[in-house]
Amino acid sequence: MSHDDEPIIPEAVRRLTSYGVEIRTTDDIKSFKKIIPAVRAFPDAFIVTADDDVYYGPHWLEDLTLASSGRMGLIVCYQAREIQRDDQGKLQPYEQWPYLSEPRDSATAFPVGRGGILYPPGALSSEIADEAAFLELCPQADDVWLYWMGRRAGSTYRKIQQSEGLWDWPGSQKTALFRENLLASMNDRQIDAVAQRYGYPDF
Template sequence: MSRVARSVRYRLRRCQVAVWALALRALSRYGRKRLVSPAGPVVSLTSHGSRLRRCHITIESIGRGDSRPSRLLLWIDDPEVLESLPPALIRLQRRGLEVRLTSNYGPHTKYYPFVSSTENLDTPLVTADDDVIYPPRWLTDLVEASQRMPASVIAYRARRIVVDLDGSLAPYDAWPFSAEPGPSFLNFGTGHSGVLYPAAMQRALRARGEGFVPVCPRADDVWLHNTALREGVRVSLVRRRSVAFDTLSGTQRGALKHSNVAAGANDEQIRRTYSDADLGRLEAAAQEEEAAAQEGPAS
């Protein structure tokens, strides 16, 4: 595809996303349907600053889905904001959104306040970003994939960890987006499109506490994958390859990807988080999967 064709396609897609956002904004203003339903998983996200004025669009996209969460939690770290929420969030509260105050754990805020404060962690936990428009089957497909692979972390999008010949990890920016459905220790789930965590993972995260603070305070994906690796929990994709859902315009200026990926901050946080034993597990997984691929499908 030519550069001009790509540019036209991108502009058309952004126009389509803008139309979807307008429709969701109207639904958020005039909708009356409950956002939650008893049988669903818990969905948790966080927002802050200027994003709080737009995150109702993301929340509405979750609540209008074919399946709804049993709880829909929005974590914020500013008491003054909690006392004067935007009108759109107040309307969503009437329909089942829970807005909770927490300490500031950076990107870890989307999951850690829940696992550290909830007595019963038997219900699957799904994390979401506050700047994404999630499609109607988003939660349905996550849950169905989890039912097929109940021991796995389930992700829509993952990087494929690259282990070099000497057993070290290639730079994060060299890890391609995965097209290996898994389950696999080499699938490194990324939170953008949504990730489901089974009960065992939630309990492990609670047990590790705030250990992420000194090693990867700005890289929740690193801590989450490292915890899964140590617990023997593999990551599976919802689909046969990774997928990234559309983001709202104007929300990416301060996104973590600019520092964590482009500036290499993920590599430093990975070095601090993964022990020699962790690297050994990843090297063994890479060798095992390479051997299985060379053998081909069983006859």
């Protein structure tokens, strides 16, 4: 969370620090506030991201780690879309990328952060922390940036089966980022910006 958000941390969350939970704040780098500070602070660690507006069951982290098996270069996720291209090889609009319903390993599986994603050390390009670049190209689409950085590092993706459901916290979706990204077609604009800078990934 950003430094400005620290005063509004609920007391119930603050009490978790007595159980070993560490709360860190960072500059307001929009949707990148989770992954970028973690990669900078723990470059040799396995890092798992999760959305704070979702309730996760007791086995979701175990499922991610078991599916990873410590394999380098394999990014594991619960939810993913399948990247679609037209006959000329151009990317189709994001809305036309269907959600994957079955587990699979694929370079064209595009992880969606809502379900939780596990990143092994080195699975993302060293360019991941280029703050000027991601704030210019895709400030509201960290999933886009992370996918491109994974492919630039040669990583592939594993979509796994959920052993339990995911539930949105009541009222949390009224201002959810997906509304702006999807309904306003901001994802397509940000995907195009990243592709123009770094090229299309090698599928």
